[in-house]
Structures are given as structure tokens and as C-alpha cells.
Amino acid sequence: DGGITQSPKYLFRKEGQNVTLSCEQNLNHDAMYWYRQDPGQGLRLIYYSQIVNDFQKGDIAEGYSVSREKKESFPLTVTSAQKNPTAFYLCASSIDRQIGRGNTIYFGEGSWLTVV
Amino acid sequence: DQQVKQNSPSLSVQEGRISILNCDYTNSMFDYFLWYKKYPAEGPTFLISISSIKDKNEDGRFTVFLNKSAKHLSLHIVPSQPGDSAVYFCAARGNNDMRFGAGTRLTVKP
Numbered sequence: 001d002g003g004i005t006q007s008p009k010y011l012f013r014k015e016g017q018n019v020t021l022s023c024e025q026n027l028n029h030d031a032m033y034w035y036r037q038d039p040g041q042g043l044r045l046i047y048y049s050q051i052v053n054d055f056q057k058g059d060i061a062e063g064y065s066v067s068r069e070k071k072e073s074f075p076l077t078v079t080s081a082q083k084n085p086t087a088f089y090l091c092a093s094s095i096d097r098q099i100g101r102g103n104t105i106y107f108g109e110g111s112w113l114t115v116v
Numbered sequence: 117d118q119q120v121k122q123n124s125p126s127l128s129v130q131e132g133r134i135s136i137l138n139c140d141y142t143n144s145m146f147d148y149f150l151w152y153k154k155y156p157a158e159g160p161t162f163l164i165s166i167s168s169i170k171d172k173n174e175d176g177r178f179t180v181f182l183n184k185s186a187k188h189l190s191l192h193i194v195p196s197q198p199g200d201s202a203v204y205f206c207a208a209r210g211n212n213d214m215r216f217g218a219g220t221r222l223t224v225k226p
Contacts, residue, residue, distance in 0.1 A: 004159070035216075042120060042216035043205070090159060099209045100148050101167070107152075107159030 003027065004108035006091050011113050013078070013085065021076045021111045023091030032074035033092040033105065036060060043090060049074055050097050078113060086115045119143045120208050122217035130225055135193040137220050139206030142187065146208040146215075151180060151191050154203045154219070163204070164191070196224045 004025045013019045025032065031050050035043040045058030049068040063082025068074055074093075078085045091108040099105060121140045129135045139149075147168040152160035166173040166180045166189070173180050179192045193200055201224050206217040 006159075009157075040125070040218055042118060042122075042218045044216075045214070092159075097212055099150075099214055101165070104150060104162040104165065105207075105214065107161070109157065109159045 004091055004093055004106055006089075006108035006111050009109065009111060011111060013113060013115050015115055016080045018077055018079050019085075019113065021078070021089055021091070021113070023074045023076065023108060024072050025074075025091075025093045025106075025108075026072060027093055027106060028071070029093035029095055029106070030071070031094045031097045032068065033094075034058075034064070034066065034074070034076045035090040035092060037088045037090060037110075046076065046089075048097070085113055088112055118218075119146075120206055120215045120217040122204075122206055122220050124220050125218070126221040126223070128223045128225065129196050131198055132195045135191075135196045135200065135222055135224065137191040137193075137204050137206075137222065139189045139191075139217055140187060141189075141208050141215075143208070143210055143215075144187070146210040148209040149180070149182060149189050150207040150209075151178075152205040152207060152216075154205065160203075160205055193222075196222075198224045198226050200224050 007022045033048045034046040047066040049055040065077045089111045092105045094105045095103045150165040151163040153163045154160040182189045203219040203221050205219045
């Protein structure tokens with residue numbers, strides 16, 4: 001089955017710790033994204049990548065880092081510098097960044113991160 | 117800055133009736149709009165889209181209407197079914213960027 005796999009689904013982190021969320025896709029998509037969702041807010045873009053070894057900051061990149069060493073994988077690290085990391089994180093991909101007819105964004109099931 | 121707004125956090129309708137979900141946007145550069153549906157514990161899935169050159173797009177029970185002058189779009193579901201109960205996100209594309217609304221939770225009662 002083609003799709004996007006995020007892990008872990010639930011993660012608890014102590015303050016001051018870094019944590020990495022995994023995202024793997026087998027859709028052969030070039031573009032990948034990380035979004036964050038907070039209650040009452042829309043999905044906000046953290047980072048995106050259009051191609052291997054390239055990634056760009058989104059609207060709320062501070063306190064996060066990513067890598068894109070393989071086309072299939074786009075892990076997100078939530079660093080201790082992120083002031084309010086408790087949120088729902090969604091990984092997504094698309095054929096390329098030109099969203100439109102025949103090219104929509106596909107999402108993973110999400111990862112819940114809680115800082116304790 | 118929320119360029120895409122879904123002002124109703126929740127909506128409840130009776131099975132068989134029409135569900136109307138609304139979305140407003142502020143950026144006139146948006147030229148393509150999408151609706152996504154999200155069930156609990158799952159990621160959002162694409163539902164229907166519309167280009168800014170159209171004012172209506174229909175797919176089965178789902179119809180999206182676009183009013184560019186009002187910067188408003190709506191999703192109509194007719195007839196509504198209990199399986200439609202989910203969170204619906206409105207999204208807009210502009211300048212190679214995507215913006216999402218906060219979502220509306222639809223509950224369809226049997």
C-alpha cells in the first residue's frame with residue numbers, strides 16, 4: 001500500500017530533551033512537509049523539502065530541524081529550543097510543490113508530542 | 117496571521133439533511149482551493165478542490181462553491197450521512213504556498 005508512515009504515534013518528552021519524529025513515504029513524491037496543529041488553529045508549516053538534500057523553513061521553523069538524505073524520508077527533530085512543543089505533528093508529501101489538479105498533498109496519520 | 121478562516125469550530129446536522137461548511141480567505145492571490153477530511157487518529161485526506169476560474173465543482177454528494185468577490189467558499193454535503201462525521205479543513209494555494217483553516221468538526225446524527 002502506498003502512503004506516508006509517521007512514528008511514533010504518541011511521544012512524551014521531558015523538558016530539555018530533543019526528540020525526532022520519523023516520516024517515510026513510498027509514493028515517490030519529491031516534495032515533503034511537516035505541519036504542526038494546535039487547538040483552534042490551522043495547520044502551520046514548519047519545514048518543507050522539494051528535493052533530496054534540500055529543505056526550506058516554513059512559518060514556524062524556530063526550534064525545529066530536518067534532514068532529507070533520502071527521497072523517502074524526512075525526519076523532524078524537535079529541539080529543546082522549541083518553547084512550546086506539545087502539539088500534533090503531521091508529515092505530508094506531494095508530487096511536487098505545484099499543488100493543483102492531479103497533485104494534492106497527502107498526509108500521514110500524525111504524531112502526538114507531549115512535553116512532561 | 118490566519119489567511120484562511122473557518123469560523124465555525126463545529127456543526128451538527130441530522131442524517132439526510134444538507135451540511136454546509138464555510139471558509140473565508142483574505143489573500144486575493146489564492147487561486148486553488150481544497151477541502152480535506154480528517155477522521156480521529158488518521159491524517160487528513162483530500163476530498164474535493166476548485167480552481168479560482170470556476171465557481172462550482174461537484175463530486176457525488178459533495179459540492180464546493182467559490183465566491184471570489186466575497187473571498188468565500190463552502191462545502192455542501194447532500195445528503196449527509198453518519199460516516200461523514202469528521203473534521204473538515206479548508207485549504208488555499210497561492211504563490212506556491214498552502215494555507216489551512218483550523219477545521220470544522222461535523223457531526224451527522226442518525
